Amino acid sequence: MVLVFGELVIIVFALVVTVGTRSASLGGMPITPAIPVDRGASADPAPDGPFVARLRAGRWGTVLALLTILLGFALGGAFGAFEATFKDGLTERAEAVRDSVYGGDAAKMKSVVDKSWTFYKRAHMHGGGIGGVALGGILLLAALQRPRRRARQAASLALGLGGLGYATFWLLGARAAPGLGGTDAAKESLAWLAVPSAGLLLLGLCAVIALTVIDLFAPRPST
Secondary structure (H helix, E strand, O other), X not given: OHHHHHHHHHHXXXXXXXXXXXXXXXXXXXXXXXXXXXXXXXXXXXXXXXXXXXXXXXHHHHHHHHHHHHHHHHHHHHHHHHHHHHXXXXXXXXXXXXXXXXXXXXXXXXXXXXXXXXXXXXHHHHHHHHHHHHHHHHHHHHHOOOOOHHHHHXXXXXXXXXXXXXXXXXXXXXXXXXXXXXXXXXXXXXXXXXXXHHHHHHXXXXXXXXXXXXXXXXXXXXX
8 A cells, every 4th residue: 555655656747747847848948936926005906806796796694594503503502501591491381371272171172282393404404404504506607708797687686585584483483382372373373484484486487497407508609
């Protein structure tokens, strides 16, 4: 293994020396040293490259996607440190309506509290997962050359806003379910948030797929 590695190093070194020698002797032209460039305080900053310029078109979606990821990570850390506190909070919400909503049924109340905790965990997982997918889609849009600025803005905003809204839906659903007597009732009460968020995510993803296919497979205009 050591001998093979040594041989590879010798071969690479020989190639480098050969290429350097041929470059120096090509055409008998002398090699002039590079002239250092004065980058004083008066020098203008380098302009944004094309990728950064295209990314700026989706800056609001980018920020929302990062906030979604932050929400997921923050919930994960909070659950790890204060899991008992979160569960006790759900139980207290259910106990407050034990007679009026659950009719004194302790088993039903416990079932709803357990499902509410599952909603909490979904908020954590959806925040990190969907936020990461949204950010990846936005970066992919910035790498494409053909989409118009308006298309980038719309798709990026749909991904960012939809991801944050959908993760927030699960978080709010977890807190609402114990007091409403079930997770189904919590979903219905938050349909105003869940449906638009899921719709925006779907539209944003479809837009990214369509724009990517066009950019990669459509014929290039002749120059």
